[in-house]
Amino acid sequence: MRLVEMLIKLASGTTHEGWLGVNVPPELRARLRLLHRYIRPDDLAEDGIERDPHITVAFGLDKELPEDKVSQLLKLPRGARIKLGGLNMFQNPDSDVLKFDVDSEDLQRIHKQIEKEIGIPGKTFKDYNPHVSVAYLKKGSKLEKYKALERMLKGKEFQADKIRLTLGDNKYE
Numbered sequence: 001m002r003l004v005e006m007l008i009k010l011a012s013g014t015t016h017e018g019w020l021g022v023n024v025p026p027e028l029r030a031r032l033r034l035l036h037r038y039i040r041p042d043d044l045a046e047d048g049i050e051r052d053p054h055i056t057v058a059f060g061l062d063k064e065l066p067e068d069k070v071s072q073l074l075k076l077p078r079g080a081r082i083k084l085g086g087l088n089m090f091q092n093p094d095s096d097v098l099k100f101d102v103d104s105e106d107l108q109r110i111h112k113q114i115e116k117e118i119g120i121p122g123k124t125f126k127d128y129n130p131h132v133s134v135a136y137l138k139k140g141s142k143l144e145k146y147k148a149l150e151r152m153l154k155g156k157e158f159q160a161d162k163i164r165l166t167l168g169d170n171k172y173e
Helices: 003-012 026-036 067-075 105-117 147-152
Strands: 018-023 044-049 054-061 081-091 096-103 131-137 157-159 163-167 170-172
Touching (some): 026 131, 054 105, 081 147
Antiparallel strands (some): 018 054, 044 131, 081 157, 163 170
């Protein structure tokens, strides 16, 4: 996020930037680091390589959640079954995001449960499409250039064991 965007958000006093995520296990993180070696540096946007691979379960949580809701969130994703799909892209205002799709009925169910029971007041996308970001590429990048790399992770399965909840300056694992 650019400095100007951060200052605007701070000035607006928004409290809906909390998020809950599932960590990618160490063996898949290692494969991602290998994959990163094949991304051309001149293709990278300002945000570059994703150094903290995770799957966001809910973004836009209120940073001022009561303790009982925090406890509820921390219990939800454990044990969720996750399968990595193909390598794709989506567009952000400043970059094209290279990412692996995620197939997980468990995460879909958990996201809906959070939305219903806790609320996601700062939700930025209508539909929940879980993914693992790989890198932030310059606008107009071609997916075909990197599509062959998907074999490094496509089809890999794991269960969520390590989760993260970030609510402002408060971080929980």
